[in-house]
Amino acid sequence: MAFLPFFAQAQGNVPTVRLTATYYDEEKGEMTETEGDFGGQAPLTATFHANPTGMEGFTPTYEWHFRMANETSDFMVRYEEDTEYTFTRAGITRVTLYANLGTDTLTIDSTSINVTISESKLTFPNAFSPNGDGRNEVFKAKEYQSLVEFHAYIFNRWGHKLYEWTNPAEGWDGTSGGKAVKEGVYFVLVKAKGADGREYNIRKDVNLLRGYTDSTNN
Secondary structure: OEOOOHHHHHOOOOOEOOOEEEEEEOOOOEEEEEOOOEEEOOOEEEEEEOOOEOOOOOOOEEEEEEEEOOOOOOOEEEOOOEEEEEEOOOEEEEEEEEEEOOOOEEEEOOOOEEEEEOOOEEEOOOEEOOOOOOOOOOEEOOEEEOEEEEEEEEEOOOOOEEEEEOOOOOEEOOEEOOEEOOOEEEEEEEEEEEOOOOEEEEEEEEEEOOOOOHHHHO
């Protein structure tokens, strides 16, 4: 809802703005539009809409104010009807819209949207088994969350780089140059940075077990 300027009411117009946001909801697996608070892991891109109505005869301007919940000043102000922003910082960001009709100001009452970005997380397993049984075929992050930077490398025991990737959702399938490497111990180096400022520098052995299957384990 919004406060209506007196002169706008006198002219019979009902100028309003309605703050909504569109973003990709990971739990639902689809684009979602909301008027309420939302969140997720970084990077999270959202488009904020003013949804103006009753603006005939006016030339409205808009102000989008972005502020962290624990801070006293905005870190960004934008001037457009709709605006898109990618959240890369952990914590709660309050997004508030102001619409100006000239000499009077139409302001959002209490419908600012809070966007919560989770703290980062990154762990890797010690082994994988690319043997074609459909289980544990790719060496990749066991869990990850709110990463704004990511780069991983695989080396053999002589220090030769076999593979690298920059998407935490992807990983190594146990090949190099299109050919399967031998079963054995390899080395992974991961450099990453979280939305909360945490830096990851993971160095560990990777056991490639081609002969391992569920029946072997049993």
